[in-house]
Amino acid sequence: MRIVFDLNRCLGYAQCIPLAPDALKLSGEEAVMYDPNPDDSQRQQVLRAVASCPVQAIMVDFRDRGNGTAS
Amino acid sequence: MSTATSTSDRVADLVTSFKNNGRIVIVGGSLAGLRAAEALRDEGFNGQLTVIGDEKHEPYDRPPLSKQVLKGWVPGDHTLLPRAREVDAEWRLGVAATGLDRKTKTVRLANGDQVPYDRLLIATGVRSRPWFNKAEAGLKGLFTIRTSEDAGRLQVALAAKPKRVLIIGAGFIGSEMASVCRELGLEVTVAERAAAPLIGALGGVIARVAAEMQREAGVDLRTGVSVEKLEGDAGGHVRRAKLSDGTTLDVDVVVASLGSIRNIEWLEGAGLATGFWGVGCDAGCRAFDVNGVVTDSIFVAGDVARMPHVLYEYQFLSIEHWDNAVYQAKIAAHNMVSLEPERKPHLPLPRFWSGQFGVNIKGIGIPSFGDQLVITQGSVKDRRFAAAYGKRGRIVGAITFNHGKWLEYYEALINRSAPFPPPAPGYDAPAEMKPIPAEFPDPRTATALPTVVLTGHDPTDRAATFEPARR
Numbered sequence: 126m127r128i129v130f131d132l133n134r135c136l137g138y139a140q141c142i143p144l145a146p147d148a149l150k151l152s153g154e155e156a157v158m159y160d161p162n163p164d165d166s167q168r169q170q171v172l173r174a175v176a177s178c179p180v181q182a183i184m185v186d187f188r189d190r191g192n193g194t195a196s
Numbered sequence: 197m198s199t200a201t202s203t204s205d206r207v208a209d210l211v212t213s214f215k216n217n218g219r220i221v222i223v224g225g226s227l228a229g230l231r232a233a234e235a236l237r238d239e240g241f242n243g244q245l246t247v248i249g250d251e252k253h254e255p256y257d258r259p260p261l262s263k264q265v266l267k268g269w270v271p272g273d274h275t276l277l278p279r280a281r282e283v284d285a286e287w288r289l290g291v292a293a294t295g296l297d298r299k300t301k302t303v304r305l306a307n308g309d310q311v312p313y314d315r316l317l318i319a320t321g322v323r324s325r326p327w328f329n330k331a332e333a334g335l336k337g338l339f340t341i342r343t344s345e346d347a348g349r350l351q352v353a354l355a356a357k358p359k360r361v362l363i364i365g366a367g368f369i370g371s372e373m374a375s376v377c378r379e380l381g382l383e384v385t386v387a388e389r390a391a392a393p394l395i396g397a398l399g400g401v402i403a404r405v406a407a408e409m410q411r412e413a414g415v416d417l418r419t420g421v422s423v424e425k426l427e428g429d430a431g432g433h434v435r436r437a438k439l440s441d442g443t444t445l446d447v448d449v450v451v452a453s454l455g456s457i458r459n460i461e462w463l464e465g466a467g468l469a470t471g472f473w474g475v476g477c478d479a480g481c482r483a484f485d486v487n488g489v490v491t492d493s494i495f496v497a498g499d500v501a502r503m504p505h506v507l508y509e510y511q512f513l514s515i516e517h518w519d520n521a522v523y524q525a526k527i528a529a530h531n532m533v534s535l536e537p538e539r540k541p542h543l544p545l546p547r548f549w550s551g552q553f554g555v556n557i558k559g560i561g562i563p564s565f566g567d568q569l570v571i572t573q574g575s576v577k578d579r580r581f582a583a584a585y586g587k588r589g590r591i592v593g594a595i596t597f598n599h600g601k602w603l604e605y606y607e608a609l610i611n612r613s614a615p616f617p618p619p620a621p622g623y624d625a626p627a628e629m630k631p632i633p634a635e636f637p638d639p640r641t642a643t644a645l646p647t648v649v650l651t652g653h654d655p656t657d658r659a660a661t662f663e664p665a666r667r
Contacts, residue, residue: 127278129257132549133519136601137556153554154580154598158264161257162274186278 126189127162128171134182141174141183149174207535214314215533218243221303221311223293223462224319225249227257227277228498228521232317234280235529245285246311248303251343252290259518261347262369263551266376268355272348293320296466301493314493315532318463318475318483319525321499322456322516332426337434338450341369350451354380358448361385362437364423366393368550370453371406375552378413385416385445387423387437390637397548397559397648400635401569402583402595405576409553426450456516458500468494473514473651474502479541481528495532497524502651505543507613508565508592512651517548545610546648549600555579558600561593561610562648569634570617573624574599582606585634586616 128148137155148163148171163171172191175183220236222229225247233247249255257275264270288305295304302310324340327333337358339350354361354377361377363370366388377384386393392403393410410417418439425438437445460470468491469476469484476484477496481503484490496503498521502514527542534540550557563569566585574581574597582602585593590613594606602621609618617631 127276129278131519131522132259133547133558135549136603138601152551153556155600156549156551156554156556158267158269158551159260160264160270160274161260162270162276184278184280187281188279 126165126168126171127186128159128175128189129161129184130157130159131182131184132157134180135178136180136182138179140177140179144177145170145174211533211535214243215240216242218314219312220245220315220317220532221313222247222317222319223303224317224321224498224500225251225287225289226255226319226321226498226521227518228319228321228525229317230255230277230283230525231280231522232319232497232525232529233283233285235526236533237281237283239530239533241529241533243314245283246313247285247287247289248291248293248305248311249287249289250292250306253344254287254289256344258342261344262341262372263376265344265347266351266354266373267379268351272344272351275344293462296463296468298466298468298491298494316494317525317528317532318494318496318500319498319521320459320462321521322458325452325454325457327426327452327454329426332428332434334432335426335428335434335450336432337448338426338452340452340454341373342456350449353449354382358382360445360447361449361451362387362423362445362447363451363453365453365455366390366410366417366419367453367455368394368397368548368552370451371410372550372552373451373453374410374415374417375413378415378553383416385418385447386410387421387439388417388419389422391419393417393419394557395635395637396564398563398595399569399585400637401632402634405579405597406557409555409579413553456499458514460500473512473649474500476512477501477503479503479505479543480531480539481524481542482531495528497521497528503542507543507545507610508562508650513546513562514649514651515544515546517546517648519547520544545607547603547607548648555597556600557595557597558603559593559595560603560607561585561591562650563593563595563634564636564648565592565650566616566634567636568616568631570629570631571626572618572629573602573621573626575626582621584609584616584618586618586631589616590614591616591618 148160150158255277292306324342361384363386392407394406395403422440427436458474475496481495483494499516502512504510531539547560563585566587580598582596582599
């Protein structure tokens with residue numbers, strides 16, 4: 126799947142990090158590092174992380190969108 | 197009345213006809229080109245859309261290249277950009293545009309093809325500046341970084357545990373790469389001609405903080421020096437670097453991080469306002485011709501564009517920032533299919549981020565437009581602070597180190613040209629808020645190129661000499 130962070134919009138609340146720890150990492154206190162093309166096996170975690178962002182800074186490919194809790 | 201109505205009807209018909217049958221060509225297949233293509237379809241453009249890109253890959257994201265990719269976490273070809281929507285377009289990737297004929301309205305490609313357009317978007321971006329010595333530029337172990345292949349090759353070289361890496365140039369990308377080298381446990385020297393890293397973007401006061409961060413992380417940071425010569429071994433692999441201070445370094449990997457060159461060569465002879473800082477355009481993204489007359493059918497977006505900004509005394513800005521490419525592409529797309537009353541201006545507050553040495557550096561506005569700064573929040577010693585930059589009593593930019601949540605506060609102040617020094621934000625204010633000189637280098641020296649450059653009309657900002665043709 127494909128994601129991109131708008132790291133200007135990202136304010137470093139880091140809500141997303143624990144929800145998808147294999148795809149998202151925090152460097153220091155507020156600098157987010159992410160895997161732009163995480164493996165499809167991580168879809169659920171990544172979509173939950175996307176939904177958790179208080180400023181909606183994570184964009185998901187339209188083909189990868191969907192209900193993060195769906196099977 | 198009836199004439200007026202029928203005229204507006206005819207214009208409306210023309211717009212509808214263009215939206216359904218027109219031909220739009222986007223030259224540039226990266227971030228700006230992709231977002232423009234998506235926006236054109238969102239705007240109801242149903243005509244023929246062609247995207248031309250010299251790289252063979254579909255559009256990918258570059259900021260992760262100097263961080264996640266070099267670290268070895270993300271493969272170089274795994275930064276493909278997410279799509280906002282389906283885009284029905286002809287993607288001509290892997291073939292560069294080599295010419296523009298405005299009379300026949302065609303773009304010439306490297307393979308000889310001619311692609312006709314009714315409206316053209318120039319989004320050819322920049323490339324990395326190569327090492328200046330052509331003989332040395334062929335040395336193995338010498339890298340530049342701009343493309344995913346560049347990053348992939350450099351990652352392999354770093355993973356091979358070189359004894360010492362030399363990074364030439366301490367701008368944002370050079371500094372990020374130095375950070376990655378230290379995270380990988382590699383010995384790294386950074387050579388910077390200016391007095392400190394990031395000095396063009398942050399000024400001397402804050403750049404000294406960036407220098408301390410590098411040294412505390414174990415970077416061998418050398419400022420005020422240039423690299424004069426690279427020497428290879430018998431196998432043509434770089435082994436030594438000679439510095440202007442007379443010292444010699446034993447190195448296995450050298451990265452030339454010398455800023456960028458705007459991709460305008462293909463426009464030679466087209467009569468557009470092209471130059472060192474890119475393609476001049478108005479705030480509505482319409483390109484200027486060489487005489488400063490605005491064109492009707494050619495638009496510009498992204499790193500290659502330079503446009504006037506009302507907040508900065510109508511000086512022309514060249515902005516190599518990620519979100520400028522995104523937003524300018526959308527504005528350009530909108531204006532390409534809209535009539536004059538509906539056209540929108542692209543008046544962004546430049547903004548950037550850079551993750552390095554565990555610190556999130558963010559900026560808004562144009563700090564280098566200012567000449568003074570004041571630490572408004574937090575503590576420089578703790579690497580958690582906000583600094584506001586001012587010029588003649590108004591705030592023009594702000595920088596935060598691990599204090600990004602407050603950037604919006606400063607954005608609002610800059611947008612309304614609030615007084616400088618700004619009112620205390622009422623949280624985490626230092627004991628003393630005293631404006632001090634920001635210590636930006638003389639912009640006429642070509643040593644430190646910041647990522648937002650004011651290129652405009654003030655002759656002291658960027659010396660340009662007009663030499664009339666001699667007869």
